[in-house]
Structure formats: C-alpha cells, structure tokens
Amino acid sequence: MEQKPLTIYENMELNGYSRRDFLKFCSWLAAYIGIESSGVGKIVKAMETKPRLPVVWFHFQECTCCSESFIRSSHPIVSDIVLDKISLDYTETLQAAAGHQAEEVLHNTMKKYKGEYLMLVEGSVPTEDDGIYCCIGGRTALDIVQEAAAGAKAVVAWGSCASNGCIQAAKPNPTGATPIKNIISGVPIINVPGCPPIGEVMAGTIVHLLAFDRIPQLDGLGRPKAFYSRRVHDTCYRRPNYDAGLFVESFDDENAKRGYCLYKVGCRGPVTYNACGVMRWNDGVSYPIQSGHGCIGCSEANFWDNGPFYQHLSSFPGFGIETTADDIGVIVGAATVAGMAAHAISTNIRKRSQIREGIKESIEEVNNDKGGE
Amino acid sequence: MMANRIVIDPITRIEGHLRIEVQVQNGKVVDAYSSGTMVRGFELILKGRDPRDAWAFTERACGVCTTVHALASVRTVEDALGIVIPPNAELVRNLMFCAQYMQDHVVHFYHLHALDWVDIVSALKANPNETSRIAQSISNYPKSSPKYFSDLQKKLTAFVNSGQLGIFANGYWGHSAYKLPPEVNLIGVAHYLEALEWQKEIVKIHTIFGGKNPHPNYLVGGAPCSVNIDDANAINAERLAYVGTLLKEAKTFIEQVYIPDLLAVAPYYLDWGGIGGGLENYLVYGDLPTNGYGDVGKFKFPRGAILGRDLSKVHEVDGKDIKQIQEYISHSWYEYSDGNETGKHPWDGETKFNYTGPKPPYDFLNVKEKYSWLKTPRWNGKAMEVGPLARVLVAYASGSKEVQELVNGTLKALKVPVGALFSTLGRTAARGLETILISQWAMEFYDQLISHIKNGDSRMFDNSKWDPSTWPKEAKGVGMTEAPRGALAHWIVIKDEKIDNYQLVVPSTWNASPRDPSGGMSAYESSLIGTPIADPEKPLEVLRTIHSFDPCIACAVHLYDEKGTYVHQVQTF
Numbered sequence: 001m002e003q004k005p006l007t008i009y010e011n012m013e014l015n016g017y018s019r020r021d022f023l024k025f026c027s028w029l030a031a032y033i034g035i036e037s038s039g040v041g042k043i044v045k046a047m048e049t050k051p052r053l054p055v056v057w058f059h060f061q062e063c064t065c066c067s068e069s070f071i072r073s074s075h076p077i078v079s080d081i082v083l084d085k086i087s088l089d090y091t092e093t094l095q096a097a098a099g100h101q102a103e104e105v106l107h108n109t110m111k112k113y114k115g116e117y118l119m120l121v122e123g124s125v126p127t128e129d130d131g132i133y134c135c136i137g138g139r140t141a142l143d144i145v146q147e148a149a150a151g152a153k154a155v156v157a158w159g160s161c162a163s164n165g166c167i168q169a170a171k172p173n174p175t176g177a178t179p180i181k182n183i184i185s186g187v188p189i190i191n192v193p194g195c196p197p198i199g200e201v202m203a204g205t206i207v208h209l210l211a212f213d214r215i216p217q218l219d220g221l222g223r224p225k226a227f228y229s230r231r232v233h234d235t236c237y238r239r240p241n242y243d244a245g246l247f248v249e250s251f252d253d254e255n256a257k258r259g260y261c262l263y264k265v266g267c268r269g270p271v272t273y274n275a276c277g278v279m280r281w282n283d284g285v286s287y288p289i290q291s292g293h294g295c296i297g298c299s300e301a302n303f304w305d306n307g308p309f310y311q312h313l314s315s316f317p318g319f320g321i322e323t324t325a326d327d328i329g330v331i332v333g334a335a336t337v338a339g340m341a342a343h344a345i346s347t348n349i350r351k352r353s354q355i356r357e358g359i360k361e362s363i364e365e366v367n368n369d370k371g372g373e
Numbered sequence: 374m375m376a377n378r379i380v381i382d383p384i385t386r387i388e389g390h391l392r393i394e395v396q397v398q399n400g401k402v403v404d405a406y407s408s409g410t411m412v413r414g415f416e417l418i419l420k421g422r423d424p425r426d427a428w429a430f431t432e433r434a435c436g437v438c439t440t441v442h443a444l445a446s447v448r449t450v451e452d453a454l455g456i457v458i459p460p461n462a463e464l465v466r467n468l469m470f471c472a473q474y475m476q477d478h479v480v481h482f483y484h485l486h487a488l489d490w491v492d493i494v495s496a497l498k499a500n501p502n503e504t505s506r507i508a509q510s511i512s513n514y515p516k517s518s519p520k521y522f523s524d525l526q527k528k529l530t531a532f533v534n535s536g537q538l539g540i541f542a543n544g545y546w547g548h549s550a551y552k553l554p555p556e557v558n559l560i561g562v563a564h565y566l567e568a569l570e571w572q573k574e575i576v577k578i579h580t581i582f583g584g585k586n587p588h589p590n591y592l593v594g595g596a597p598c599s600v601n602i603d604d605a606n607a608i609n610a611e612r613l614a615y616v617g618t619l620l621k622e623a624k625t626f627i628e629q630v631y632i633p634d635l636l637a638v639a640p641y642y643l644d645w646g647g648i649g650g651g652l653e654n655y656l657v658y659g660d661l662p663t664n665g666y667g668d669v670g671k672f673k674f675p676r677g678a679i680l681g682r683d684l685s686k687v688h689e690v691d692g693k694d695i696k697q698i699q700e701y702i703s704h705s706w707y708e709y710s711d712g713n714e715t716g717k718h719p720w721d722g723e724t725k726f727n728y729t730g731p732k733p734p735y736d737f738l739n740v741k742e743k744y745s746w747l748k749t750p751r752w753n754g755k756a757m758e759v760g761p762l763a764r765v766l767v768a769y770a771s772g773s774k775e776v777q778e779l780v781n782g783t784l785k786a787l788k789v790p791v792g793a794l795f796s797t798l799g800r801t802a803a804r805g806l807e808t809i810l811i812s813q814w815a816m817e818f819y820d821q822l823i824s825h826i827k828n829g830d831s832r833m834f835d836n837s838k839w840d841p842s843t844w845p846k847e848a849k850g851v852g853m854t855e856a857p858r859g860a861l862a863h864w865i866v867i868k869d870e871k872i873d874n875y876q877l878v879v880p881s882t883w884n885a886s887p888r889d890p891s892g893g894m895s896a897y898e899s900s901l902i903g904t905p906i907a908d909p910e911k912p913l914e915v916l917r918t919i920h921s922f923d924p925c926i927a928c929a930v931h932l933y934d935e936k937g938t939y940v941h942q943v944q945t946f
Contacts, residue, residue: 063435063436064435064436133746134410139734175413175414252836258604307422310425
C-alpha cells in the first residue's frame, strides 16, 4: 500500500515529541550547522514539509566504530531523526531486514529513487586481487559500491576508512584499501573523517542534507567546513599553555596534573582539523586532550603513517606552516621543517578571543531562540 | 529428504564479515561451515612500528567492543618490557572494562538478540493493564504504569500502520517458535527503546578517562588521565562523581530492567536449555585484576580451561607455552612457510594471504578446501568455546562463591538442572549473570580508586621504561584479557625498539573459525549441529544460536537450495 511518507515533524509528533521539542531541535541544529539565527525558520519549514530522504548505508573494510559513534549521538531527538525519520532503507547494522531481502529493498530504492537517494559508506574498499579481501553475499565490495554510487544523489564517506583509507591503508596496505573518493566519480562526495567522527558531526551532516536539500559547504578535501575548518590546536582549551611555553614533559608529571599542553609528549592537534575542541565527545563530556592524551590526528589522511604518535611534532610534515603563520610557540620556534605536504590548505589561525566569541555567539543564538518560542 | 544448503551472508556488526553455510535435513541442521569474508592484514601493518603505538592500531580491530584490543595491546607491551603499572591505572582500566561490558551486554540483549525471542507485532495485542501488572511484579523500575505501556502501544500501532516498519521490517513476526504472551512482548519492546537511550550514557566513563568513545585512549605504562583533586584539568572530585553517578545508574538499569527481563523471558524458552550446546571445552584467560595484572590468582574472572564439561577440574592456561595455543590454516586463505597442516604459536605466527576461494560473485564456498579469512586456533589441539558461558563455568569450577551462588540461585529459580547451562539459553543467561557481578565489582573498583586518592596516591603512569633506549634488544610478550565475546590475547616480538611480529587471536577466531586439519569443528559450527528448524523458510532457530555467541550482528541470511538457487531470505535483528 502506497502511503504518503510522513514529514519529519509529523514523525516526531507521532513519537511523542512536542512542538516545543521540535523547535528546540531545530535551534540546536542551526547552532551545530553554524547558520545564523535567522536561518532557524528555514530549518523548521524544511522539517515540517520534507518527506523522508531515502538513505542506504554500506559497510566494507571497517570496525563499525562509525555506526557505534552514530548511535552515541547525544540528543535523543537527533538519534531518533536519523534512525527513524530518514528512510534508512538499507544498513547492515541497524535494520532488521537484511540479506537477500535487504538487497531487494536496496535495489528497489536504487530503482525507485534513482538519482535521489543518499548513499552512506562506512569502510574502505579493497582493490588488490580483484577485491577478494571483502565480499558480502558473494560479491566484492568494489562491485557493490560502483553499482550503488551510479544512482546516488550524493555520497557520504563516513569516518577515516571511507574518506582516507584509514588503518588498513596504512603501510604496506596489504589489501589495497582505497577511499571512496578514489573509486567513484560523477557524484558529489562528502568526506566526514575521524576514527570515528563525533556522533553529532555525523548526525549534523545528515540533517544538513535533509534540512536544506543541499550539500554543506565543503573544504578542499571535501569535508564539511562547519566541522573541519578549525584545527584542534586552535580550539584547544589548553592552547594558552602552549602559547606560554608550558608543557607536559612526561605523562602524569606535575605539569600533566595541571593540564599543561601535551605537545611535547606527542599531540597532533596542530595539524588536525576536527571539531573535538569545540563540540567534545559524548555529549560534551571530554575529548582526548582534556583526558590527558595527545590528539592522534585520527581525522587526517595517513595519520597512521605520520607517527610514532608520541614523537615530538617538530619533525612532522606541515608543521612549519603553522609556526611561521602563527609566529608563536617558544619551543616550536626551532622546528624549521619544510615540506608543505599534507596541509596545503592550512587555514589562518584564529586568535583565541575570536574563537571564544564565535562559540559565545552560537550559544546566544540558541538561548535567544529558546526565549523566543 | 534431500538436505537443504542454507547460506547466511552477511552476518554483520563484527570486525569483518561473517558467512555461515548449513545443511538442513529432516528438520535439523546436519552440517555447518563458518567463514570470515573480509580481511585487513593488521599483523602486516603493525610490523616495524613503535610498540607503544600498537594499542591504537589494534583498538581499530573492533569498534563495537572498543577498548578491549587496546587493553590487550598495552598489556602485551608491558609484559614484554617488564612494566608494572600503578594500582590506580589498573583500577581505571578495570572501570573502563566494566563500562564496556555493561554497555555491550545490554545492547546485545536488546538490540541484537531479543528479537529472536520477542515478537514485536504480538505486542500490539497486549493489554496495557496486564502488562503493567506483570512489569511491576518482576521489577521496581518506575516506568511501568498502564499509561506508559498504552502510550507506547499507541505509538507502536501508529508506526506499524504507517506501513513503514523501519528497522523492524520483515522479521519473523508470528513464527511458531515465538512463545511469549503479548504483554511480555510489549515489555520487551519498551525496554528495547529504553536501552537504546541508556547505552550512550554508560560509555561516558570511557570519555572521562580516555577522552572519547568509541576508541578511547590507552597508554603503555598506565592510564593517560592524571589525578589532581585540586585542578579542573585532571581527574578531580567532579569527574569522579560523574563516574560514580554513571555506575549507579548502570547498576540500577541492569538490576531493574535487563535481569528481570531475562528472567521473565527464560521460562517460556526452557527447551533452549537443551539446544545449541556444541563444544564441551571452554577457555578463559581471565581478567579484572584485584592485585595487579601479574597476580592471576586474584582476578575476578579466573583463568583456566574446562574439558568435557567436567566442572571438577580447571586446567591451567599459559599463553607463553608454545605448545598450548596454536593457529592452523588448513581451511584458511593463508599459507605457512612450512606447509598447510602445521600449527603455529602466535609468537611464531605468519600472515601471508593465499586466496583460493571462488571468484566473486559466487554462490557457495568450497568448504572442502580453504573457506575463511579466519585462522583456526586450538588449545592443546582442542577446539574451545570462549565467552560469557566459558567465564561463568570456569569461575564456578574455580570455586568463586559469588558466581556459584548466582548460578545455583538462577537454576533453582528457573527449575532447570546444571546441564541446561551448556546451551543456547545457558550462553544468553550467563551473559546476564556476569553483568550483575560486573555492575557490583565496578562499584568496588570505584571505591578503591577513591580510597587510594584519599590516601595520597595519585599515580597513574610508570615512566621507568617509557624511553625505548631502556628496552632490551629483543623482547617477547603476551597480553591477555576477556572481551565481552570471550578470550582475547595479543602476542608481540620486539626487536631493536620496533615491532618484529604481532599477532592477535580474537574471540571470534576461537568461536567462528573454520575446521582444523583433522576436520574438527569450532564453536559456531559445532553448536548448530542438531538445531531444529521448524520452518526451513524461516530458520529463526539458527539465528538464536548464532546470536547467543554475540557475534554482534544484524543478521542476514540467504537460503539457497543445493543448486544455488535462491530459496528464501532470513532476516532478524
């Protein structure tokens, strides 16, 4: 029986959420996506009127940490939306229908919504030896991904595996693990790197597509600017210690107990673009640096091969850019490593005060919206 | 009657992709083959790297039971280098271990396994008043009013009537093997949703100590989080209180929701206390040290092996004895330098791909030859089951009073004999029982951590062997732990400050591996033999047993006849 698909608002209503919950969600969403408060109305409108977007989610060479991160999304409304409010027609992880019947659903969706469905990919695709290193239902991942991408409206590459190849692509890359962007063409690809990405970044990316029916602004590496335009270093609450030359010399030393900068015990924050410092993890509880370990740079291409992790960054490719641009860092001053390498699109460093202001603004937006209901 | 060949592929939600092929004859499974169809080559990637980085690499083996590989890895390196971590770091690791178990076991029960037993559609017919009465008779959980259940039922009805069943689409609703009354089914649905909400809370313990979840940070020599009760930038009173609150909430959820549900469902399925037993040998490495990792005798989960279901004797397990644990490749897509039939201890392990399977797309694997990317581990030549049932049995047989009381009390309450433990139901029950203990032990570890800090010990890291120049030229180590799914160990050989060899033998390798050189089955294959199939079109029973091992799957099953023609598909959650 054909039924008119419910809109996101209708779905939320059906699930017991009030109009107020719904508006709060839209405001929250606006803050995460980083749009001005005047844009909230557009989100509300979009959610009220849009039918559910058909979505298919694939798993290849991965560890399922992306799916796990996704269900950690802290706001129940968000997990509710992305689990039930989009039309998640295929996902090996979350749907009951699987196997042949799931494939049937998959193929129906691909046929019925040709050019309209959203394709999500978790995992890299092995290309060595005709792709025999990852087979599902007797077919290679390579075969499956090419077929599905042909009719997709857009592709989201979840996590570092799908965006950059991640661990299985680390040297010597025994299976020829390849990121999605190197396999398919002719379809817009959004890379959402991280091992895994923050749950709310994943939810935020989907909801952006859903609410605005368009690809979020992407940087030169195809990442949503909203979440990947700032380095962890620039948004790190320990940054003043770095600026002042106050460093942890060894794990758990007196400086570690005071929360000094972890740069000298190995921190990739200065060369890592991610939202960890702003959004933090698991409902804002903490992030790696806050819990005493340096950033391992898990959202950057080839981060596994840029180690060892506990190595002092002075010999890290690309770090020279930052020191010259910023003209700070007493210790780093000596680091005169050339090699533009990975981060040719290094952004200008924002001053802490500006960052703080930006964060404050978004908080105010949300508060204003709450008050205005 | 001809045997039907049933192909189950993919079985997902594990690291890698799992495929199962079974033969069904006269309503029973007569043969079974288990195959891993994805490989990444971790061992090859780790060679030549800094041993202190290995935890981060191996942690990415699995994002579902995240942390367990990191723990095994840091222990492996510490073992090789002779590092003893401070007691606080051990407690932090224990707390992270417990948080992982509580999250993983609850998610397994509700989101991976429950729908093998709970019929969602039947819940639509439930009487909310009666549901409330039953719920209140089994638990003090406050969300139990008739209104709560009738609201839920209304939502569920609207959901079903919308024609869009989402994640519940195409289950075996109405299958004759479902035995619960509608009211118990409705309770199951309610708690399915409650558990999904709750699971993201308990993992915050990982975030506090390790900075994030999934994949929190570990550190060779201790834990990366420092303690300073007078600073906002370290583990202080607020952080500890946060952990304490999460632990209390978890314990409440387990006591008021998970366990009452398990005990309410079990009586309807007591026949499953006689199905799915499989192997008769159980292997446990043990974990949760109470006096340091070096003092194996003081682990909460004792180490040991049980053979032939003989609970009167626990055999000693030694990961360093090169004769005890060996891996075979006679049916795996690898080659060894000295032939196909030999077994290798992980320190001497080799990882060289040699795919000889059918060219994709294919309908069947050649199960007479090599048919999996998993190697086949054996303990003293024997196939062993690992996981919650093995842990509970070894603890029981080792004389753990708290385990014995819990197990005996449960058997008595369900009015079943000890033999019922060796089954699909026993495996599922054991998982619940150990979760109760873990929720209690976590509180003990938490109190000890507070007490240490109160007494002035805030050490979290041993720095003495951090610098590679202090290491011997060559060193070997083994690190053992218990992943939620079973015995997990890593083996390392360090040469000239670099990894020379690294091997992981994971629980799925023990349970899901292909046959050994003598044709002996591993746990999955063995447990499926004899499983009754009421309706070959809908082999729900196969999924119950496979899920009881917690392969962590949204299970997908294809059925084919012997000629490879598609017969029917199976799906469940």
